[in-house]
Amino acid sequence: MQAKHLKPAILLSIYIAISHWSGSALAQNTDASNLYKSGLAATCANCHGTDGKGVVDGGMPLINNLTSEQILTQLKAFKSGAREGTIMPQLAKGYSDEQLETIANQLGKKQ
Amino acid sequence: MDRRHFIGNSAAAIGLLAGFSGQAKANLQKAEILVIGGGYGGATAAKYLRLFSNNTAKVTLIEPNPTFISCPLSNLVVGGSRTLSDITSSYDNLSKRHGIKIIQDSVTSMDPDKKTVKLASGKTLRYDKAVVSPGVTLMMNSIEGLAQANKAGVTLQAWKAGPETTALHKQLASMRDGGTFAISIPEAPYRCPPGPYERACQVANYLKHNKPKSKVLILDANQDVTSKGALFKKVWAEQYSGLIEYLPKHNVVAVDAKTKMVKLEVQDDIKADVLNLLPAMSAGEIAVKTGLANSNGRWVNVNFLNFESTAQKDIHVLGDSIQVAYAMPKSGHMANQHAKVAAAAIVAELSNWEVNPAPVLTNTCYSFVNDREVVHVASVHQYIAAEKTFKPVPGSGGLSPAPSTLEGVYAWGWAHNIWADSLG
Numbered sequence: 001m002q003a004k005h006l007k008p009a010i011l012l013s014i015y016i017a018i019s020h021w022s023g024s025a026l027a028q029n030t031d032a033s034n035l036y037k038s039g040l041a042a043t044c045a046n047c048h049g050t051d052g053k054g055v056v057d058g059g060m061p062l063i064n065n066l067t068s069e070q071i072l073t074q075l076k077a078f079k080s081g082a083r084e085g086t087i088m089p090q091l092a093k094g095y096s097d098e099q100l101e102t103i104a105n106q107l108g109k110k111q
Numbered sequence: 112m113d114r115r116h117f118i119g120n121s122a123a124a125i126g127l128l129a130g131f132s133g134q135a136k137a138n139l140q141k142a143e144i145l146v147i148g149g150g151y152g153g154a155t156a157a158k159y160l161r162l163f164s165n166n167t168a169k170v171t172l173i174e175p176n177p178t179f180i181s182c183p184l185s186n187l188v189v190g191g192s193r194t195l196s197d198i199t200s201s202y203d204n205l206s207k208r209h210g211i212k213i214i215q216d217s218v219t220s221m222d223p224d225k226k227t228v229k230l231a232s233g234k235t236l237r238y239d240k241a242v243v244s245p246g247v248t249l250m251m252n253s254i255e256g257l258a259q260a261n262k263a264g265v266t267l268q269a270w271k272a273g274p275e276t277t278a279l280h281k282q283l284a285s286m287r288d289g290g291t292f293a294i295s296i297p298e299a300p301y302r303c304p305p306g307p308y309e310r311a312c313q314v315a316n317y318l319k320h321n322k323p324k325s326k327v328l329i330l331d332a333n334q335d336v337t338s339k340g341a342l343f344k345k346v347w348a349e350q351y352s353g354l355i356e357y358l359p360k361h362n363v364v365a366v367d368a369k370t371k372m373v374k375l376e377v378q379d380d381i382k383a384d385v386l387n388l389l390p391a392m393s394a395g396e397i398a399v400k401t402g403l404a405n406s407n408g409r410w411v412n413v414n415f416l417n418f419e420s421t422a423q424k425d426i427h428v429l430g431d432s433i434q435v436a437y438a439m440p441k442s443g444h445m446a447n448q449h450a451k452v453a454a455a456a457i458v459a460e461l462s463n464w465e466v467n468p469a470p471v472l473t474n475t476c477y478s479f480v481n482d483r484e485v486v487h488v489a490s491v492h493q494y495i496a497a498e499k500t501f502k503p504v505p506g507s508g509g510l511s512p513a514p515s516t517l518e519g520v521y522a523w524g525w526a527h528n529i530w531a532d533s534l535g
Contacts, residue, residue, distance in 0.1 A: 012308050032464035035163060039455040042159065045526050045532045050162070060524025086511065086518055087475055087489045088506050091408055094491020094507030099471065 018092025040099060041106035047087075052107035075100040130190055139461040142239040145228060147218050147397060149174030149202060150182075152244035152430030152446035155533040159454035160242075161209045168458065172205060173230065175217040176273075179534055182303065183292055185272035185478075188280050190313030192329045192482035198272065200530045205303050208535075221401040223423040243403065243420075244393020244446065246271065246427040247302045253391040255365035255374075257288045265368040266386040269443070270302060282385045285313060288322035290384035293373060295330040295363040296337075297391040300410075304338035305488070307331075307389060309478040312343070315351040316481045318535050327355045328383060330375070332362040339478060339488055339510060343521055345513060347482040376422050394432035405520070406434035415494060417456030417466050417502055427453045436501040438476055439492060445527075447470040447533055472493050472501055477522035484514035485522045 027067065033070060041052070048054045054062045077083035078092035092100065121221075146157045151171050157172040179200045180358045187193040205211045216230040226236050249268055253259040260266040267282065269275040283292060292314050296307045304528045311327050318325045336343055336357070336521045358378075365374035366388060373381045373388070393399060393409040405419045411428040412421040415436060420426045430446030439445060452470040472492040477485045490508035492501040511518060 008533045024409070031462065032459060033466075035455055035459060035464070036467045036469075038163060039451055039467055040471055043448060043471050045451075046444055046473070046529045047475065049528055050158075050532050050535070053368075055524075057529040057530075058524050058527035059520045059522075060528050063411045085519060087487055088164055090507060090509040091473060091475075092507075094473070094504040095471070 033085070037102050037106055041103050044103060044107065063107060065109055066107075070106045071108050072101060072104035075104060128312055133151065138463070139164055139458065140167065140169070142461050143237055143239045144168055144170045144242065144457065145236060145238040146170060146172045146242040146244065147221075147228065147242040148246065148395065148430075149176070149179060149205075149213075150244060150246050150430065150446065151443035151529070151533055152246075152450045153242065154179065154202070154205065155447045155450035155455050156242045156244060156427075156429060157205055157211045157301075158209055158533065159451050160457060161211060163455050163458040164461075167396065168461070169212075170210075171212040171214060171236070172202075172216045173216055173218055173228070173236075174216065175231075177215060178202065179530070180272040180276075181443070181526065181530065182270075182306075183477075184270045184522075185269070185276050186306065186310045187282070187312045188272070188276045189269060189310055189484065190317045190482070191280050191284065192313070192316070195272075195277055198526075200534050202534065204295060204535050218397050219374060221397060221426070223401065223426060226329040228427065232529060239425065240425045240461070242450075242453060242457070243395075243398055243401075243426055243432070244431065244450070245397050245432055247392040247431045247441070248394065248396045249389070249433075250332070250391045250393055252386055253297070254363055255388055255390060256368060257366055258495065260366050260368035260388075262387070263368050265371065266318060266366060266388050268389060269308075269387065270389055270392075279385075279387060283317060284321075286322065286384050290322070291326055291328055291382075292318070292331060292381035292385040292387065293328040293381065294387040295361075295373070295389055296332060297389055298332045298335050298362070300435060300441060301389065301392045304440050305343070305476060305478045308336055308339065308343045310387070310479070312346060312478075312480045313482075314352070315347075315354045316353055319351065323452075326353070327351075328381065329355065329357045330361040330363055330373070330381070331357065331359045335359050339486055342486045342510060343478075343480070343513070346486075350481060392431075394428075398432045403428060404432075411436035413473065415499065416451035416452075416470065417460065419456075427457065429453055436492065438490065438503045439472070439501060440476065442474055442476050444476060444529065445474045447529060450475070468494075468496060470501075475525060477518060477525060479519065479522065480514045483516050483519045485516075485518035486511040486514050487522075489519055 007097045160170045181198040220229045267275045267279045269279040269533045362376040405422045418427045431441040431448040456466045475489045492504045
């Protein structure tokens with residue numbers, strides 16, 4: 001087989017490869033990113049319930065009805081030390097500000 | 112690269128890529144995912160595999176016990192302030208609400224090459240991904256005579272909550288006033304670092320109110336209390352003065368079932384009325400048998416990004432069975448957190464997405480020092496890519512300043528919520 005006959009095939013290959021790659025990469029990132037966010041918020045679920053829906057009258061302070069803004073305000077207050085508590089001031093200090101924002105967005109009550 | 116190879120590679124790439132978008136979903140939906148063990152790790156993994164895959168992954172959970180009995184809080188049953196029913200949950204919601212197939216059976220062997228598992232009932236199941244969360248094996252042979260003593264019912268471990276937990280309380284309840292309850296602790300790492308010290312408190316709390324002439328003897332193979340040390344020692348001095356005797360660097364090597372004599376590595380023999388001897392521990396039996404325990408033959412090394420065994424591909428190991436990262440306790444809470452990272456990674460892999468490069472874990476552990484007051488230890492662990500491990504975040508986490516009834520309420524709140532998160 002001669003090289004010149006292959007050129008269009010190569011170009012087509014590259015074109016298809018690039019278009020598939022970029023197309024699928026975009027879709028992947030969107031979904032993978034959602035998965036990462038769900039995973040991060042799930043670190044809170046042990047005490048505050050799956051997806052922030054805690055057991056009512058279970059003994060743990062509930063975050064079920066808080067908005068994302070309310071959750072973020074409290075998380076920041078725990079992290080800075082402005083709000084006292086037992087475990088939450090210690091845990092909030094382990095997350096970056098960006099992570100706390102993601103958690104608040106994930107778990108806040110959707111209006 | 113010559114042209115021929117380039118074309119070959121390109122064609123292969125096109126083939127792969129063209130298949131990606133459609134194939135990814137198909138992979139996730141078609142894959143047989145087997146979860147072995149329905150404790151804090153396995154139950155959570157099964158549930159979150161379904162949640163993270165928008166309920167598309169096929170998940171089967173294999174667990175020998177008909178119900179979930181919690182190890183955390185089981186010391187309250189040993190002490191008699193709670194019963195086994197208070198710490199027992201059903202597996203029903205995992206099938207009813209989450210569409211997980213539950214098989215009540217135990218796995219007798221795994222074949223990582225054929226990707227199959229054999230059940231005690233004789234059935235063989237195939238898997239594409241296996242999640243192995245078998246807890247710990249108590250190495251009964253690490254203490255001479257322990258296996259026989261346990262078989263005879265003379266010594267009970269009750270380190271896996273269940274009938275032994277209730278039976279140990281009965282031994283305590285029938286002990287004479289003036290008797291000795293001895294609990295021995297193996298060298299770390301073992302399941303639940305503060306657990307033995309909490310148990311000593313629960314037994315002492317019972318004795319204080321029922322048999323005040325008796326005492327609890329703690330025989331600790333470790334140099335010092337391995338968790339919440341200052342808090343426990345303060346409680347022992349303030350609440351259980353004369354009731355608890357703590358002996359560090361006391362390694363139990365043998366027990367005589369007939370005489371109830373305990374032989375120590377260094378010190379003189381000790382006799383007790385109730386013997387609660389905890390032997391050394393290793394990864395759960397199935398993990399060891401399958402050759403996964405590649406850390407000293409006892410624990411399973413995993414890739415911390417997806418909890419895949421470093422010994423076998425497509426087998427993800429969670430919870431107490433793994434060789435832990437620095438300052439990572441073997442706890443139920445931690446197993447639940449491992450499970451979520453592993454579940455997300457498996458969903459990502461089967462979807463042809465990159466696995467989360469920066470997962471996070473937390474740990475929260477409450478210990479009851481009597482039937483109402485509690486102390487905690489908490490930590491946050493971030494993945495450090497350069498070191499391929501989790502590390503606690505400096506400045507985060509910590510301990511309770513003192514025991515409190517408020518944390519007693521939170522401890523039950525934790526229990527109800529983690530049970531719902533893992534099983535509900």
